[in-house]
Amino acid sequence: MKKNWIAILVLLGLIGWGAYDYFDKADAKKQSAEDTAEEEASIPIGLKVGNRAPDFTLQNLVGEEVQLADFRGKTVLLNFWASWCPPCRIEMPHMEKFYAEYADKDAVVLAVNMTHLEDGQENVVDFLESFGSTFPHALDVTGRVTDQYQVVAYPTTYVLNAKGVITQRFQGAIDYNMMKEAYSRAANNR
Template sequence: MKKSWIAIMILLGLVAYGGYDYVSKSSAKTEEAGNTGETSLEKGTEKGQLAPDFVLHDLQGREVRLSDFQGKTVLINFWATWCPPCRIEMPHMQKFYEDYHSKDIVIIGVNLTPSEKTIDSVQAFVDEQRLTFPIVLDMEGSVTQTYRIAAYPTTYLLDSKGVIREKFRGAIHYEIMKDAVAKIR
């Protein structure tokens, strides 16, 4: 009987230590995230998740990082020149950008470059549409894959902390962008 009590006491001690260790590590992670300004949200491509960061190059070869826009509301628009709904949507994107970029709202147009005939066709489209928001080239398709793009266009709306608040599959217009941004600000 005495050996059973000792075994039970040792077992309770191990369980208590395991609980203490778990709680102290969780607290340390929370404090660490708070000290670095990081969020403890899971990264992913669904609403409520922290959008995965990416680095792509624009048409002039300059590096563009999603994390460079931290603190701003961001629309990430995945598109291609050959896509009819994308072509219809672009004037709305441009108008929205013109009206809202001074209010810390950014649009990043991620071109599905592997699907294009040439990079020159992307530049010609941008010139034709007079697009002034950042256009980046997903040369390898890696960002398109990370964001699980299955339909063109697809637009993600991120809040100022980089959290996905909306995900639109298919073309959207000015009023949809305006209403979606108003809901998160």
């Protein structure tokens, strides 16, 4: 009988220790998440390297909402382009290649078409289809986001790390190797 009591006490002790350890780790994880959110909130929103990129919501060609914040946790190449822009045409195959090879490494290309500068959405559709683009896209129909991001040269690409912080900005076309280097820099700057 005494052995049973000892076994029960040991078992209760193990259960108690397990519960304490579980809740202690849950509290630590919660605190870590709160610290991370607080740290991210302390980063100023802006367009300079080291700023958190301003969030926005646009629609894609099929009318679905695309929000920049949905890509938090990934390295983002935020690319502003137009179908009539020759450097954009040169850059697009590089973007597609980068996206195809880096999507499984938590990287994404978010291509924002400056639709307010296009002759019509059919040009956007034709452009994306001609390059076989598979990465996410959004339409800036009013020019609000283009203005917000102070895009004056076409294309313009902002590189964001997993926290949504700008690590680089490129004005003009970039190639696959530049994208790889920008990804590496952003991924190491978490």
